[in-house]
Amino acid sequence: MSPQDLHRDSIVFDGHCDTLLEILDGRRPFGERSTKGHIDLPRLREGGVTAQVFAVYLEDKFLPASAVKQTLRILDVLFRELQAHPDDFALATCAADIEAAKASGKVAAVIGIEGAEALEGDLGVLRMLYRLGVRLLTVTWSRRNQAADGGYEMRTGGGLTEFGVKLVQECNQLGIILDISHLAPAGVRDVLELCRQPVVASHSNSRALCSHWRGLDDEQLRALAATGGVAGVTFVPAFLADDRKEANLERLLDHVDHMAGVAGIDHVGLGSDFDGFHPPAPKGLEDVTRLPAITEGLVRRGYSDDDVRKVLGGNWLRVLRQVAG
């Protein structure tokens, strides 16, 4: 099978994007092909994406008091787009939804919440967000919240709070994937220890290849793999290479090589962070239409078709099935 055919035939699952904010702020429409930003519906189709995690990210100005309201406003944007494009775009809350989207040529949307500050410290809010379709929770963004310290706060060495422990248990109970990207190291350790399900790092690279604190060291990668989880290689230039000028497709493939070597091929996936970082994008990964270049690159580096499928989306699909059904 040619790399192009392999890409089209595979389930392609991207674990993180910040596109909803672009749409909410009216910077561009989701349904029309744009030259701005990285993701819109026509470009998702062009890039062969089967499933895209749409993150709900809260800007500082909405914290702490308007967190729930802003979360709902962002979700409203997604639900209106789902309603506007019923033939092309569908909500996915389980693995079967993604397989159905693949079969009918639709793009599946998976909802992720980026930071437990969205809950305003209330597990009832989490339970209602689950009913709205949320299936992934990034425990923290880089800031501190009621559950734990994000990476900007790692000076204190703080991990999960008592609320954070209850949150992990509630996510296990409901079937929400826990995500350790952005979390400070003590919290990463706590989540990996406490969580009874596969844990993900939705958009994090290898610290062995790029020294930025947002990356995962080899020990963290192995511990994450031991839960059965997946780490999504991310395209953020500062997380690819210490010298931003070296951030390109080949560097991304280097991260895949290293992470697959340390954690195993079953534990690496995609987590672009498209629309979540400032331009320029890495060379060769300018927007979501460039995803087939990753498939070509992996084939060129000697990955088998089966292994390429795992990295493109098979591993993410397995984790979703195990956690959410």
Ligand SMILES: [Zn+2]
């Ligand atoms: Zn992020």
